[in-house]
Amino acid sequence: MTSYFSTQSIASSLRQSILQLQSELAASQREIATGNHADIGLTLGAQTGESTLLQTAKSHLQTILDTNQTVTVRLDTTQRILGSLQGSAQDLLDSLLQSSGSTSNATILRDSAESDLKGLIAGLNTTLDGDYIFGGTNTGNQPIADYYATGAANKADVNATFLTAFGMAQTNPSVSTISAASFQSFLDTQFAPLFLGPGWQASWSSASSQRRTNQITDSETVNTSVSANSTAFQQLAQAYVMIGDLGIENLNPSAYRTVANKAQAILSSAISNLTDMQASVGLVQTSVNGAATQMSLQMNILSTQIGNLENVNTYEVATRVADLRTQIEASYSLTSQLQTLSLVKFL
Amino acid sequence: MSLSSAARIAQSGLNTVTAEASVLSRNIAGSSGSQPYSRKIANVEATPGGSQLVSIARASNLAVFRNMLTSTSAVAAQDALSSGLEMLNQTVGDVSSGSGTTPSATSPAAQLSNFANALQSYQASPSNATLASAAVEAASSLASGLNSDETIVNQVRQQADSEMATSVQSITALLAQFQAVNSQIVYGTANGTDTTDPQDARDNILTQLSKEIGIITTTGANGDMSIYTDGGVTLFQGGAARSVTFAATDTYAAATAGNAVYVDGVPITGSASVMPSASGKLAGLAALRDTLAVTYQSQLDGMAASLIATFSEADQLGSGPNLPGLFTTAGAAMLPSTITGLAAQIRVNPNVDPNLGGNPLLLRDGGISGNPNYTYNTTGDASYQSRLSQLLSTLAATQTFSAAGGIATSASLTSYASDSLSWLQEQRSNASSQQTYQSTLVDTATTALANTTGVNLDDELSKMLDLERSYAATAKLITTVDGMFAALLADLGNLPA
Numbered sequence: 001m002t003s004y005f006s007t008q009s010i011a012s013s014l015r016q017s018i019l020q021l022q023s024e025l026a027a028s029q030r031e032i033a034t035g036n037h038a039d040i041g042l043t044l045g046a047q048t049g050e051s052t053l054l055q056t057a058k059s060h061l062q063t064i065l066d067t068n069q070t071v072t073v074r075l076d077t078t079q080r081i082l083g084s085l086q087g088s089a090q091d092l093l094d095s096l097l098q099s100s101g102s103t104s105n106a107t108i109l110r111d112s113a114e115s116d117l118k119g120l121i122a123g124l125n126t127t128l129d130g131d132y133i134f135g136g137t138n139t140g141n142q143p144i145a146d147y148y149a150t151g152a153a154n155k156a157d158v159n160a161t162f163l164t165a166f167g168m169a170q171t172n173p174s175v176s177t178i179s180a181a182s183f184q185s186f187l188d189t190q191f192a193p194l195f196l197g198p199g200w201q202a203s204w205s206s207a208s209s210q211r212r213t214n215q216i217t218d219s220e221t222v223n224t225s226v227s228a229n230s231t232a233f234q235q236l237a238q239a240y241v242m243i244g245d246l247g248i249e250n251l252n253p254s255a256y257r258t259v260a261n262k263a264q265a266i267l268s269s270a271i272s273n274l275t276d277m278q279a280s281v282g283l284v285q286t287s288v289n290g291a292a293t294q295m296s297l298q299m300n301i302l303s304t305q306i307g308n309l310e311n312v313n314t315y316e317v318a319t320r321v322a323d324l325r326t327q328i329e330a331s332y333s334l335t336s337q338l339q340t341l342s343l344v345k346f347l
Numbered sequence: 348m349s350l351s352s353a354a355r356i357a358q359s360g361l362n363t364v365t366a367e368a369s370v371l372s373r374n375i376a377g378s379s380g381s382q383p384y385s386r387k388i389a390n391v392e393a394t395p396g397g398s399q400l401v402s403i404a405r406a407s408n409l410a411v412f413r414n415m416l417t418s419t420s421a422v423a424a425q426d427a428l429s430s431g432l433e434m435l436n437q438t439v440g441d442v443s444s445g446s447g448t449t450p451s452a453t454s455p456a457a458q459l460s461n462f463a464n465a466l467q468s469y470q471a472s473p474s475n476a477t478l479a480s481a482a483v484e485a486a487s488s489l490a491s492g493l494n495s496d497e498t499i500v501n502q503v504r505q506q507a508d509s510e511m512a513t514s515v516q517s518i519t520a521l522l523a524q525f526q527a528v529n530s531q532i533v534y535g536t537a538n539g540t541d542t543t544d545p546q547d548a549r550d551n552i553l554t555q556l557s558k559e560i561g562i563i564t565t566t567g568a569n570g571d572m573s574i575y576t577d578g579g580v581t582l583f584q585g586g587a588a589r590s591v592t593f594a595a596t597d598t599y600a601a602a603t604a605g606n607a608v609y610v611d612g613v614p615i616t617g618s619a620s621v622m623p624s625a626s627g628k629l630a631g632l633a634a635l636r637d638t639l640a641v642t643y644q645s646q647l648d649g650m651a652a653s654l655i656a657t658f659s660e661a662d663q664l665g666s667g668p669n670l671p672g673l674f675t676t677a678g679a680a681m682l683p684s685t686i687t688g689l690a691a692q693i694r695v696n697p698n699v700d701p702n703l704g705g706n707p708l709l710l711r712d713g714g715i716s717g718n719p720n721y722t723y724n725t726t727g728d729a730s731y732q733s734r735l736s737q738l739l740s741t742l743a744a745t746q747t748f749s750a751a752g753g754i755a756t757s758a759s760l761t762s763y764a765s766d767s768l769s770w771l772q773e774q775r776s777n778a779s780s781q782q783t784y785q786s787t788l789v790d791t792a793t794t795a796l797a798n799t800t801g802v803n804l805d806d807e808l809s810k811m812l813d814l815e816r817s818y819a820a821t822a823k824l825i826t827t828v829d830g831m832f833a834a835l836l837a838d839l840g841n842l843p844a
Contacts, residue, residue, distance in 0.1 A: 003798070004798060004799065004801075004803060004806075005797075005798040005801070005803060006378070006386075006797045006798055006800075006801020006802055006803055007378065007801070007802065007803050007804045007805070008378060008797060008801055008802070009793075009794050009797035009798055009801060012794075012797075013790075013794060016790065034443075034445075036443050036445075040442050040443050041436065041439065041442050041768075041771075041772035041775060041776075042772065042775055042776050042779055043776075044772060044776075045769075045772050045773045045775075045776035045777070046769045046770075046772065046773040046776075047769070048442055048765075048768055048769050048772040048773075049456075049762075049765035049766055049768050049769030049772075050765075050769075051442065051444070052442060052454070052456045052457070052764075052765040052768055052769075053761070053762065053765045054444075055444050055457075055460070056456070056459075056460040056463075056761055056765070058444075059460055059461075059464055060460070060463065060464060060467070062464075063464040063467050063468055064467070066468065067467065067468055067471035067472075070471060070472060071471065129472075129475075130474065131472075131474050131729070131730065135729075135730075136728070136730075137473075137726075137728040137729075137730040137731050137732060138726065138727075138728040138729065138730070139474050139728070139729045139730040140474060140727075140728070140729030140730075141729075208726065208728050210728070212730055212732065213732060213736075214471050215467070215470075215471075221736075303444075306444045307444075310443055310444060342804065342805065343804070343805040343808040343809060344804070344808060347808065347812075
């Protein structure tokens with residue numbers, strides 16, 4: 001008994017296979033055009049989350065790379081200013097050493113110190129995109145009060161302390177009567193506190209001691225700014241005011257020598273502190289540059305992994321498209337041939 | 348044996364051939380229709396009085412037919428599930444890496460990534476109001492994305508519910524038609540008339556019914572058929588259909604639970620059912636409405652709750668309760684107490700949204716709730732970073748999620764969002780491969796059934812040639828007998844008187 005088959009089932013099975021092949025063809029063509037699976041979620045199933053996590057990680061790294069550019073500009077500016085401050089401090093120190101305690105260059109030294117102090121204040125008050133970069137986290141307010149502005153609190157304090165100590169203003173020519181010993185004690189006990197410790201933040205600085213931090217790679221967060229409250233700046237200000245505003249041009253030679261020696265010591269210390277700061281800023285700059293390279297590499301790896309999940313082998317797909325077309329054409333010709341195979345035609 | 352008996356036999360032969368020809372023409376006519384048609388077979392018996400058409404049977408194969416019904420139900424369930432999942436997939440959009448930050452990447456995972464990046468950029472320059480606004484913008488997109496995702500989930504459930512109502516109506520109508528045809532068959536079987544066409548119609552009704560709900564059938568000796576659901580509940584018995592009822596729910600919100608379908612007073616969908624229906628469109632829709640969509644809803648709510656908790660603010664001065672920060676619920680001053688439905692309610696706090704007159708820099712300072720005790724930036728520094736760093740690290744930290752989400756219960760928000768995405772894609776993938784598999788089964792079963800019970804036109808046509816020959820021979824026989832009678836009577840007329 002041969003098996004029976006119905007005429008309709010032949011036609012309907014051909015029809016269904018043609019529909020199936022056509023939808024596969026459409027999907028394959030889409031895959032060739034985009035290079036990815038036609039429906040990534042459907043193909044990857046539970047692994048879709050992996051792909052999403054990789055993309056999230058990659059975009060996170062890109063964000064850090066972008067923010068690092070702002071950080072780099074800030075660090076470069078900071079380094080430049082620290083460099084110029086160190087340069088002018090070194091020049092003043094050299095002049096002091098050269099004059100070796102003689103009063104002949106006192107006026108020149110005083111003028112140098114005055115311009116150095118203005119340079120220090122201007123440098124520390126540098127802004128970048130509206131932020132005071134030496135303000136620590138308090139980037140909205142100008143860090144250092146302008147000593148030479150009218151009614152400046154820091155100048156008023158210096159004047160008042162000098163007046164209290166010696167009963168006269170610094171500009172009074174009678175300062176030549178002040179002895180070296182009393183001047184020394186004035187410098188050590190009454191003058192220094194104006195610049196160090198709480199005195200600095202009372203009248204000189206409104207900066208925050210909290211330095212700014214930034215995340216420069218996936219795992220590293222570093223300090224990316226310098227606060228105007230750093231010891232080096234306090235010492236520089238102290239030295240400059242000492243030379244520039246305590247009336248040294250009128251002092252007697254021994255008092256003058258006291259001031260000069262003290263200034264030299266403070267300047268040396270300040271310069272070495274500045275060098276330390278420059279070194280640490282330089283380290284951060286190197287880290288940021290290294291981070292850029294490292295993160296680019298990481299992003300490449302992530303892209304490759306994402307590609308492995310999402311991409312199709314376009315050669316394979318092109319071959320499949322060719323096969324599908326052949327199959328569809330074969331189905332079409334079969335359909336037309338089967339139509340002619342009917343007994344009706346022969347009766 | 349006489350000439351007249353020969354004539355009678357020939358006449359009965361003609362009748363039989365004519366009857367067979369009519370069955371054949373029914374087959375040829377029926378095979379071209381769109382309804383499934385089973386081949387009719389004329390049973391002819393040779394009797395002493397000639398030949399006789401005993402009965403007309405139909406070609407049938409009960410096992411293959413039942414197989415086809417089962418696979419039809421399975422495919423219908425998967426189809427319902429698949430189309431529901433495709434609608435849910437609208438919440439996800441494009442997942443390829445090329446989409447990135449484009450509007451086609453609408454999944455919560457992608458929008459969360461954008462928000463985290465915007466917040467990271469802002470944390471690098473906390474004094475920059477533009478970056479602050481951008482971060483709040485991204486938060487806004489995330490919140491409204493979650494809102495519209497929950498709307499889509501509710502729509503899916505709503506649509507499933509109304510389709511269930513339509514399906515129940517179809518079932519009721521089909522059972523009424525079945526009753527009419529069934530009683531016709533019982534009557535015809537008792538009278539001995541030809542019931543093959545009503546039987547075809549009955550099988551057709553069963554096929555349509557199996558698409559709506561999985562069924563099992565038993566046939567009695569008198570041709571009466573009973574139908575039961577695949578869970579065992581009676582649908583039709585003793586010539587009467589049982590009632591199939593369903594109370595539709597018009598609108599769906601997060602906490603809405605849909606009603607079950609009741610057959611003969613017994614629930615066949617939902618968790619309360621002890622005899623649940625496992626295949627057919629109703630079962631697929633019920634699984635979508637009551638399980639899949641609810642699980643996805645729970646995942647969305649979990650993400651919303653986590654966002655609100657992460658960005659809540661603590662009392663910096665006293666020991667007051669935590670208050671909502673960047674993310675809050677509409678019009679609320681306190682943290683939400685229930686998680687269900689949070690995805691629809693989550694908003695960006697208007698105190699921070701520049702579009703609503705808020706100050707985006709509060710993201711840096713805290714105190715978004717309006718209470719100055721909750722301000723973190725007590726010094727008022729423009730580049731205050733601690734709060735932003737804290738927010739970023741809490742966002743990346745591991746949190747607890749409800750087990751109702753069906754995925755991890757302890758994960759960071761980012762991995763929870765991507766787990767949710769994976770879960771949905773896996774459901775889609777499974778439904779799609781099940782659909783392909785069941786479709787193949789249906790095709791195989793249908794082809795097998797068609798091959799057993801269908802009509803082969805060439806076969807019928809060659810039978811037609813046989814019948815033609817047979818009719819010609821019988822007609823010739825009658826003519827010959829007539830000629831014999833004529834010869835006999837002619838001879839009789841010639842007898843001498």
